[in-house]
Amino acid sequence: MDEADRRIVAATQDGLPLVPRPYHAVAAAAGLTPEEVMARMHRLLAExxxxxxxxxPNHYALGYRFNGMAVWEVAEERVDALGARIAALGLSSHCYRRPRHPPDWPYNLFTMVHGRTREEALHWVETIAVVLGEAVRAREVLFSSRILKKTGLRLVG
Amino acid sequence: MDELDRRIVNALQGGFPVCERPFAAAAEGLGIDEATLLARLAALRAEGVLSRFGPLWKAEGLGGAVTLAAMAVPTERFEAVAALVNAHPEVAHNYERDHRLNMWFVLATESAAAIAVTIRAIEAETGLAVLNMPREAEYHVGLRLEA
Known part of the structure; x- marks a missing residue:
């Protein structure tokens, strides 16, 4: 990522301008030609x-008020294969491997599920549990009860 | 939100074209015109149905660092600790969750070193341990939330 790429990031951090030629507007803000902006964005997508x-979409605005962080303890040597399988189900919005902190926190596979009801979110968790099967040594679901802060990621400026 | 709004939200959660008139191209796929699509998107954004419209940048690719961190906060100190944590501009999101580890926040910083510095500062200010859980692997997901 070079300096021109970073200027595109800065120019699109709040989104694309809602105008007929948005990449032209980004180009003007970034000091690049529209052709250069589009070529770079194709490359950045590919990379x-x-x-x-x-x-x-805002999950809450669409009625998905129940966001559950389902966490799983699975064997280290199987976590990548299982993570890829869970992600392919298309049921969770994020699927990551993260470090354990035993004994407090034995979980190494994290999935986020969303539901319009708690039951719907738990249904997705159970579906994931079926696919993980006997690989699961322990698991929990942590529902969010309150948003304490949400500013989004600001990476430039 | 009417039927057209739902179709727009469902159809445009990814794959928005990079070309001279991308809204015209996307509108054609929806059977509407460019001006209608632009007006609908502006309204959806103003109403908060969409938190944004545009490219979703991957933090690590930009030289920045992101991590998920968790704390077990005593109930009686919860609001005070939330204020201390939220005061750090590096804290992008912070959620209360129903668990002994009841505060979960995302740190986004300009460098990997700044993650450790911020965690140490939060531990010093609150007197509580912060569990750092950076992403070690990401499995590709294609979830689209149905509107």
């Missing part, structure tokens, strides 16, 4: 620096 481009 994965941009996860995706589009609408980011």
């Amino acid at each position: 994965g620096a941009i996860r995706r481009i589009g609408a980011v």
